[in-house]
Amino acid sequence: MPLLSLDVLSVRNIQSASIVPSPTINLIVGANASGKSALLEAIFILGRARSFRTHQVKQAISFEQPQLIVAAQNRQANGSVHLGIKIDGKQAEIRIDQENCQKADLAYALPVQLIHPKSYRLLDAGAQIRREFLDWGIFNHNLNFLPNWRKFSKALQQRNVLLKTKQVNQLAAWDKELLQYGLIVNQYRQDYITALQPVFLEMANQFLDTSEIELRFNCGWDDKQALADILKSDLDRDLRYGFTHNGPHRADFLTYHDKRLAKDYLSRGQQKLLMLALMLSQVNLLNREAQNNCCILIDDLTAELDTVNRSKLLKYLDTLGCQVFMTSTSLEEFGDLSAIENYKVFHVKQGCIEAL
Ligand SMILES: Nc1ncnc2c1ncn2[C@@H]1O[C@H](COP(=O)(O)OP(=O)(O)OP(=O)(O)O)[C@@H](O)[C@H]1O
Numbered sequence: 403m404p405l406l407s408l409d410v411l412s413v414r415n416i417q418s419a420s421i422v423p424s425p426t427i428n429l430i431v432g433a434n435a436s437g438k439s440a441l442l443e444a445i446f447i448l449g450r451a452r453s454f455r456t457h458q459v460k461q462a463i464s465f466e467q468p469q470l471i472v473a474a475q476n477r478q479a480n481g482s483v484h485l486g487i488k489i490d491g492k493q494a495e496i497r498i499d500q501e502n503c504q505k506a507d508l509a510y511a512l513p514v515q516l517i518h519p520k521s522y523r524l525l526d527a528g529a530q531i532r533r534e535f536l537d538w539g540i541f542n543h544n545l546n547f548l549p550n551w552r553k554f555s556k557a558l559q560q561r562n563v564l565l566k567t568k569q570v571n572q573l574a575a576w577d578k579e580l581l582q583y584g585l586i587v588n589q590y591r592q593d594y595i596t597a598l599q600p601v602f603l604e605m606a607n608q609f610l611d612t613s614e615i616e617l618r619f620n621c622g623w624d625d626k627q628a629l630a631d632i633l634k635s636d637l638d639r640d641l642r643y644g645f646t647h648n649g650p651h652r653a654d655f656l657t658y659h660d661k662r663l664a665k666d667y668l669s670r671g672q673q674k675l676l677m678l679a680l681m682l683s684q685v686n687l688l689n690r691e692a693q694n695n696c697c698i699l700i701d702d703l704t705a706e707l708d709t710v711n712r713s714k715l716l717k718y719l720d721t722l723g724c725q726v727f728m729t730s731t732s733l734e735e736f737g738d739l740s741a742i743e744n745y746k747v748f749h750v751k752q753g754c755i756e757a758l
C-alpha cells in the first residue's frame with residue numbers, strides 16, 4: 403500500500419529529507435550524483451532491510467554519521483501503520499507502530515520491487531538471482547512459504563555440515579527434513595510459475611509484441627527421478643565434495659522466445675523489455691491478490707528505452723495503480739506525461755529533495 407509520507411535521515415548524501423509522495427506515480431529528477439538513487443535506496447532499505455547497491459547496508463549511512471533512519475506512514479487496508487528502520491554500524495532496529503519487529507514483518511508490510519539497468523542480469527546471470535526472484539514472489543503470495551523455506555534451508559545447511567565432517571550416521575534425520583520441506587518449497591515454486599506464466603505472457607505481448615514466450619521451471623534435480631533417490635545416488639559424490647549437489651537449492655527457470663533461449667537470441671533492448679515484463683508481471687500478480695500492495699522503484703531505466711516503450715511503460719504503470727518512484731536526469735526523459743494522471747515530480751539537488 404502506498405507510502406503517505408517518507409522521512410529519510412543520513413542515507414548517502416541525503417542528510418535529512420521529508421516528502422509526501424503521490425500514491426501513484428512519483429518522478430524523481432536531478433543531475434548526476436544529486437541523490438536520486440539514494441532516495442530509492444532509502445525506500446528499498448525500508449522494505450527489505452538491505453541495500454541494492456552494496457552488500458553491507460551500513461555503507462549507505464552518510465559519511466561521518468553514526469546511523470541512518472528511514473521511516474514512513476504506510477496506508478494499509480484497515481488504516482495506516484508507521485514503519486521505521488534504524489541501521490547503525492552493527493545492527494538494524496525495525497519498528498512497526500512502535501513495536502520491535504523482524505525483517506520479514508517489514509517485507510510483508512512494504513513489498514518493494516526494484517527495476518534498474520542491472521536487472522537484466524535476471525535473464526543471464528547465475529541461477530541464484532532467479533531463485534530469489536521466484537521466492538520473493540512466493541513469499542508475498544503465500545504466508546506459509548517462509549516457514550517451510552526456512553526449515554528446508556536449515557536442513558540443507560545441517561546436511562552440508564555433516565557431509566563436510568563425514569558424520570554419515572546422522573545424515574538420515576536431516577535427509578528426512580530436507581525431503582519433507584524441500585518438496586513443499588518445490589511445489590510452491592511450480593505453482594507460482596504456473597500462475598505467473600499467463601500474466602507474463604500478457605506483459606511480454608505488450609512490451610515485445612510476441613506471444614511466443616515461455617517460462618520453463620527447472621526444479622534443481624532430474625525430475626524424472628524422486629528427490630529421495632537422487633540424494634541416495636549422489637551420496638558418494640556429496641561426501642567427497644562436502645555439499646549437496648542436487649535439490650531445490652539448485653532450482654532455476656529459463657525464458658524461451660520462439661522455442662529458443664531468450665538470453666542467447668534476443669537483442670539487449672529486447673532482453674531489457676523481457677526483464678521489465680517479468681518484473682512487472684510479478685507485481686501484477688501480487689496486485690490481483692492484494693490490491694495496490696507493491697511499491698515499484700525504477701532507477702535510470704527510461705533513458706534506455708525508446709520513445710514508444712517509454713510511453714508504454716508510463717501508461718502501464720498509470721493503469722496498474724501501484725505507487726511508483728522513477729528516476730531520471732531530466733523530466734523529458736520520462737517521455738510524454740500528458741497521458742498520465744496524478745503524478746508528482748520531485749527535484750533532487752545535492753541531497754535535498756523538493757516537490758515541484
Ligand atoms: N555513504 C555515503 N555518504 C555520503 N555520500 C555518499 C555516500 N555514498 C555515496 N555518496 C555520494 O552520494 C551522492 C549521490 O549518489 P546517487 O547515486 O544517489 O546519485 P544519483 O542522483 O543517483 O546520480 P546518477 O544520476 O549518476 O545515477 C554521490 O555523490 C555519491 O558519491
Ligand SMILES: [Mg+2]
Nearest residue numbers: 438439701702
Ligand atoms: Mg543513480
